[in-house]
Amino acid sequence: MILDGKCPTGPLADKWEKHRHEMRLVSPANKRRYRIIVVGTGLAGSSAAASLGELGYNVDVFCHLESARRAHSIAAQGGINAAKNYPNDGDSIFRLFHDTIKGGDFRSREANVYRLAAVSSNIIDQCVAQGVPFARDYAGYLDNRSFGGAQVSRTFYARGQTGQQLLLGAYSALSRQVKAGSVTLHTRTEMLDLVVVNGEAKGITVRDMVTGKISCHAADAVCLCTGGYINVYYLSTNSMGSNVTAAFRAYRKGAFFANPCFTQIHPTCIPVTGEHQSKLTLMSESLRNDGRVWVPRIREDRRAPGEIPEEERDYYLERKYPSFGNLAPRDISSRAAKEVCDEGYGVGASGRGVYLDFAEAIKRVGEDKIRERYGNLFDMYQKITDENAYKQPMRIYPAPHYAMGGLWVDYNLQSNLPGLFVLGEANFSDHGANRLGASALMQGLADGYFIIPYTIADYLARTEPGKVSTGDPEFIKSVEETERFMKRLLCVKGKKTVDEFHRQLGSIMWENAGMVRSRESLTKALTLISGLRAEFWQDVLVPGGEAELNQELEKAGRVADFLEFGELLVRDALHREESCGSHFRVEYETPEGEAKRDDENFCYVAAWEFRGGKEPELHKEPLVFENVHLAVRSYK
Amino acid sequence: MYFFRSQVGRKIVMSVSGFLMLAFVAVHLLGNASMYGGPESMNSYASALHRFPLLIWIFRLMLLVMFYLHVFYGIALTLENRAAKPEPYAVKNYIQATFAGRNMIWTGLLIGVFVIYHLLHFTFQVTNPQIAAGSHPDAMGRPDVFMMVVLSFRKLTISAVYVCAMIALGLHLSHSVQSAFQTVGLNGDRSLPIIIRAGMVAAIVISLGFAAFPIFIFTRILG
Amino acid sequence: MDLTLFVWRQSGPGKPGRLEEYKANEISPDMSFLEMLDVVNQDLIKSGVEPIAFDHDCREGICGTCSQVINGVPHGPLKETTVCQLHMRHFKSGDTIYIEPWRAKAFPVIKDLIVDRSALDRIMQSGGYVSVHTGGVPDANAVLIPKADADRAMDAAACIGCGACVAACPNGSAMLFTAAKVAHLARLPQGQVEAARRVCLMTEAMMQEGFGNCSNHYECQAVCPKGIKVQFIAKLNREFIKSRI
Numbered sequence A: 001m002i003l004d005g006k007c008p009t010g011p012l013a014d015k016w017e018k019h020r021h022e023m024r025l026v027s028p029a030n031k032r033r034y035r036i037i038v039v040g041t042g043l044a045g046s047s048a049a050a051s052l053g054e055l056g057y058n059v060d061v062f063c064h065l066e067s068a069r070r071a072h073s074i075a076a077q078g079g080i081n082a083a084k085n086y087p088n089d090g091d092s093i094f095r096l097f098h099d100t101i102k103g104g105d106f107r108s109r110e111a112n113v114y115r116l117a118a119v120s121s122n123i124i125d126q127c128v129a130q131g132v133p134f135a136r137d138y139a140g141y142l143d144n145r146s147f148g149g150a151q152v153s154r155t156f157y158a159r160g161q162t163g164q165q166l167l168l169g170a171y172s173a174l175s176r177q178v179k180a181g182s183v184t185l186h187t188r189t190e191m192l193d194l195v196v197v198n199g200e201a202k203g204i205t206v207r208d209m210v211t212g213k214i215s216c217h218a219a220d221a222v223c224l225c226t227g228g229y230i231n232v233y234y235l236s237t238n239s240m241g242s243n244v245t246a247a248f249r250a251y252r253k254g255a256f257f258a259n260p261c262f263t264q265i266h267p268t269c270i271p272v273t274g275e276h277q278s279k280l281t282l283m284s285e286s287l288r289n290d291g292r293v294w295v296p297r298i299r300e301d302r303r304a305p306g307e308i309p310e311e312e313r314d315y316y317l318e319r320k321y322p323s324f325g326n327l328a329p330r331d332i333s334s335r336a337a338k339e340v341c342d343e344g345y346g347v348g349a350s351g352r353g354v355y356l357d358f359a360e361a362i363k364r365v366g367e368d369k370i371r372e373r374y375g376n377l378f379d380m381y382q383k384i385t386d387e388n389a390y391k392q393p394m395r396i397y398p399a400p401h402y403a404m405g406g407l408w409v410d411y412n413l414q415s416n417l418p419g420l421f422v423l424g425e426a427n428f429s430d431h432g433a434n435r436l437g438a439s440a441l442m443q444g445l446a447d448g449y450f451i452i453p454y455t456i457a458d459y460l461a462r463t464e465p466g467k468v469s470t471g472d473p474e475f476i477k478s479v480e481e482t483e484r485f486m487k488r489l490l491c492v493k494g495k496k497t498v499d500e501f502h503r504q505l506g507s508i509m510w511e512n513a514g515m516v517r518s519r520e521s522l523t524k525a526l527t528l529i530s531g532l533r534a535e536f537w538q539d540v541l542v543p544g545g546e547a548e549l550n551q552e553l554e555k556a557g558r559v560a561d562f563l564e565f566g567e568l569l570v571r572d573a574l575h576r577e578e579s580c581g582s583h584f585r586v587e588y589e590t591p592e593g594e595a596k597r598d599d600e601n602f603c604y605v606a607a608w609e610f611r612g613g614k615e616p617e618l619h620k621e622p623l624v625f626e627n628v629h630l631a632v633r634s635y636k
Numbered sequence B: 001m002y003f004f005r006s007q008v009g010r011k012i013v014m015s016v017s018g019f020l021m022l023a024f025v026a027v028h029l030l031g032n033a034s035m036y037g038g039p040e041s042m043n044s045y046a047s048a049l050h051r052f053p054l055l056i057w058i059f060r061l062m063l064l065v066m067f068y069l070h071v072f073y074g075i076a077l078t079l080e081n082r083a084a085k086p087e088p089y090a091v092k093n094y095i096q097a098t099f100a101g102r103n104m105i106w107t108g109l110l111i112g113v114f115v116i117y118h119l120l121h122f123t124f125q126v127t128n129p130q131i132a133a134g135s136h137p138d139a140m141g142r143p144d145v146f147m148m149v150v151l152s153f154r155k156l157t158i159s160a161v162y163v164c165a166m167i168a169l170g171l172h173l174s175h176s177v178q179s180a181f182q183t184v185g186l187n188g189d190r191s192l193p194i195i196i197r198a199g200m201v202a203a204i205v206i207s208l209g210f211a212a213f214p215i216f217i218f219t220r221i222l223g
Numbered sequence C: 001m002d003l004t005l006f007v008w009r010q011s012g013p014g015k016p017g018r019l020e021e022y023k024a025n026e027i028s029p030d031m032s033f034l035e036m037l038d039v040v041n042q043d044l045i046k047s048g049v050e051p052i053a054f055d056h057d058c059r060e061g062i063c064g065t066c067s068q069v070i071n072g073v074p075h076g077p078l079k080e081t082t083v084c085q086l087h088m089r090h091f092k093s094g095d096t097i098y099i100e101p102w103r104a105k106a107f108p109v110i111k112d113l114i115v116d117r118s119a120l121d122r123i124m125q126s127g128g129y130v131s132v133h134t135g136g137v138p139d140a141n142a143v144l145i146p147k148a149d150a151d152r153a154m155d156a157a158a159c160i161g162c163g164a165c166v167a168a169c170p171n172g173s174a175m176l177f178t179a180a181k182v183a184h185l186a187r188l189p190q191g192q193v194e195a196a197r198r199v200c201l202m203t204e205a206m207m208q209e210g211f212g213n214c215s216n217h218y219e220c221q222a223v224c225p226k227g228i229k230v231q232f233i234a235k236l237n238r239e240f241i242k243s244r245i
């Protein structure tokens, strides 16, 4: 089937404005009669729930964490983009739009990305009004920094805590609605199934993670804001609880999954130290503003960095990409790091690392300035590695970080299942094949504050409120299935722990479907994964019972989904016979070793439909570019 | 009224009443210093105090109210604090919290008991009538406060009681002076450490200052 | 390195609990404290014992989920460091480590080391926000904010809501947490409008939730992973007095 993104017609700049006027509204009196379920309390979920509650809808919010404020969004360090052009360095809505499309290697929708760029300014205004303490200069104006993939300073930040502060802003707006009674919070409650009643999403089935009770909730529309699936690689920069479960169960219920193979590997993370490693820590990309990336010119050079003279250092990013240098986009920087390490120039005990050197910046602006800019990052680095980055360069290496892919949505953020809306990292919409730094926070808040309030009304206005109740057979069926699934996990009673399976899946994915992919590595992955999945269902050991707080059971359910989702990711990577953005196929590279896109055959969104035991079916949404021309992405 | 229900409000009452009692104690110490001037200075000071009965009673009344509020809320807050921490830790290591700070209620109650005894002793003079200043005028016909104090502190038990009470007072103040400033918000980044140290000094000066009397007198250095 | 652990085990809310002894062997100094517990849990699972339940998510010291009292100090021995960022190199082989949950009336234990901190959320709901509508706000640079104020607000806003202050406070008081929010918003022009209402509502909620009073022990500051200063408590007290006059 050819999918329609439902992008409005007309000139790019006017599409959203025009569309807003065409969309239906729900009258204030009627809003009270509609119930909306929001799953997730990250930037997308909190901002959506707060805004919808404020409009007068009844909102039920769910999150699997202990508090709404702990959503993974808090981890964001670097900042958030906005086309404010405060520094007067030539930024504009169109430039932000263009950078994002180009950064995504021309695999995202023009209309969506333009809308994102257009509302970006409102986000900053909104957050400042909420009391988000963005960095300011001595005159009291907002301060900006530059970020990977951009030649202008458009990134707003709050120390190294941008995500935390933005989420606290959204969380406070949410708290205000909870007090007002329009929003009901359900924390420590995990969504385990989407309930679809004659083709429309009308509710969810959840597990109370304290009592283990499985129940369902009915509503007129469901918003999934459940974040990314990058933990399919086990080791990633995401929080331990980040999962694909909510999105994947929706996929099983008929929602299409788009571009799962577009997974971002972040260039600046702290290298792995050993088997025990449970997660990887990101060193914000903003460090690349002042840090210079290099490796020794001599293979297996085990000298201390300080003893390696200038002429024996290879600043490979500056060498390969003169115009962007250390600020080259993430996919490019990551691959470059992998290359030099594969060739044996890597540093650190494992040989899997490159230096990020601040010596020169410290000489230029002084240690205090650097401390003011990145103090908390340097502290974090020291806590983990026991090394002082003011005195010796950091060791960094790429790590799985972000999922560009996600549930397919149209211009209204509505999935192919009417009534199901997907926001934030959980959808696929805006970042194409690679996300630029500081644009995910922007997208999450744009979706939640400024887009869903309009588009969801357009859907609700066409449905009468309270059409279905939890008494509906679909709900009862969903609860039974979910309970059965939990029991199945518990009664395998094998010998291998859930973590062992997850770790194994992670290495399969990382080795064969990571930074570089090839036909054979991917076909190999397919067999390995299905093998591992079979083993999982025979040999997994899940202790405890279901009617209690059982963290192993929670993990088991998520890993079971990752084991199926991993296969979908690999299939998508296998089918996409081109290199674009983060998706790098060795068969398709330019002579200089850069990604070689195939716009003839692959300029589309790949949306996969679940078909039970059979292979998933591929649906294509062609991408049309009327306002940018598909250039070869060059950062040289 | 909300102020007197609220957690912060009641602490402010503690603080203000504490401050005022502190002020009294400080002045009292200075006044008592005239003991060093011998019978003449002490007795004239004492009788000077009693020249304006009205003032004294107003003053005493105020002091009494402060004392009452302080004790009342002190006990109430402490009970609430205990209730807010039902189970103890099997192992607990305090980094900042001091012994004095965690035992305010006990040092406080000790002081309370002492004050009552002290009033019976020196103000109402019922504990040791044989040396009561009221019934033993000095050469100039004034109540011989000097001798009363001296003869009292010649007794080991009385001196011991006073010295112990002063230790309690010292502990109480060692935490409370800085605490009182914090409670009414009178500090900042730079001043807080200074206030903490100054509070310590004040506590030591006041408690030693008072303890000096029984000690010097018992050891015959004074009187 | 090899360690002996005494860990608080409690099967559920209101159930009796006790300290259980476990051995943690061949622990690498590069492990984080939680990774050490992961290793212990893997062994427990395989030996048919229920693993130790503990809260955690980001493992980066920013989400405020991890919550363990290690040898009598919330978040353990390292200054301004959450449990998840505490690494084993700060212990030595043969050490005995006591691990207990946050303890306070307002933080009932749910299981083992997991407690219910939703009381902190309810304090926030009582007034820890600026009542702004989505949309219809002035340009971000319309109101200038002196750098000093913005920085100070950020210092206070850095609170991650972990509740270690409550766990450490001899009175089980949430004063530092609440003060951080009050001070953050009171520093900014946007927050000033509701400052008086906010401080009253939030301190009231604090009392309703069963947190103790602040006796200025400053133990909270000593364990706060984000270095929130008790000067913010003084600021809250000032705001409170202001609101009353």
Ligand SMILES: Cc1cc2nc3c(=O)[nH]c(=O)nc-3n(C[C@H](O)[C@H](O)[C@H](O)COP(=O)(O)OP(=O)(O)OC[C@H]3O[C@@H](n4cnc5c(N)ncnc54)[C@H](O)[C@@H]3O)c2cc1C
Pocket: A039, A040, A041, A042, A043, A044, A045, A062, A063, A064, A065, A068, A070, A071, A072, A073, A074, A075, A076, A077, A078, A079, A080, A081, A162, A163, A189, A190, A191, A192, A225, A226, A227, A228, A237, A238, A239, A242, A243, A245, A246, A282, A401, A402, A423, A424, A425, A426, A437, A438, A439, A440, A441, A442, A444
């Ligand atoms: C270390 C790090 C640094 C980053 N830095 C930046 C940056 O500087 N700039 C930038 O723009 N982006 C950055 N990002 C990316 C950005 O933080 C995320 O993409 C974004 O915050 C995602 O927000 P979200 O609301 O979509 O989802 P999340 O914030 O991940 O929230 C997911 C929510 O869904 C809930 N949930 C998930 N599954 C379930 C379930 N089954 N049942 C119930 N609830 C569920 C969770 O509890 C949570 O509340 C960074 C990411 C990481 C990991």
Ligand code: HEM
Pocket: B011, B012, B014, B015, B017, B018, B019, B021, B022, B025, B070, B071, B074, B075, B077, B078, B104, B105, B107, B108, B109, B110, B111, B112, B113, B172, B175, B176, B177, B179, B180, B181, B183, B184, C213, C214, C215, C216
């Ligand atoms: C029966 C007598 C007393 C009792 C029971 C008592 C009890 C207490 C208690 C329990 C506190 C701590 C309150 C808290 O922080 O929760 C306290 C604080 C204090 N006390 Fe006393 N006290 C007594 C006498 C005194 C006296 C005589 C003085 C002065 C000389 C004094 C000065 C103070 C001060 C200044 C504080 C600090 C208030 C604050 O923390 O803001 N107290 N008292």
Ligand code: HEM
Pocket: B025, B028, B032, B046, B049, B060, B111, B115, B118, B119, B122, B123, B145, B149, B162, B169, B210, B211, B213, B214
């Ligand atoms: C060794 C130390 C002390 C000595 C020698 C001393 C001496 C005296 C004397 C002589 C009087 C009677 C004055 C008069 O009525 O003529 C008096 C009264 C009093 N003292 Fe002390 N005192 C001492 C310590 C204290 C302390 C530590 C406190 C409080 C904590 C205190 C509180 C009072 C009070 C409340 C009165 C009653 C004042 C009045 O009459 O209104 N004294 N003291």
Ligand code: SF4
Pocket: C158, C159, C160, C161, C162, C163, C164, C165, C166, C176, C177, C180, C220, C223, C224, C225, C226, C227, C228
């Ligand atoms: S003040 Fe510090 S200790 Fe208390 S919750 Fe905030 S971060 Fe945690």
Ligand code: F3S
Pocket: C168, C169, C170, C171, C172, C173, C174, C175, C176, C213, C214, C215, C216, C217, C218, C219, C220, C221, C230, C233
């Ligand atoms: S330790 Fe407790 S008493 Fe106050 S200063 Fe901190 S809250």
Ligand code: FES
Pocket: C055, C056, C057, C058, C059, C060, C061, C062, C063, C064, C065, C066, C082, C083, C084, C085
């Ligand atoms: S796990 Fe997030 S702060 Fe420790």
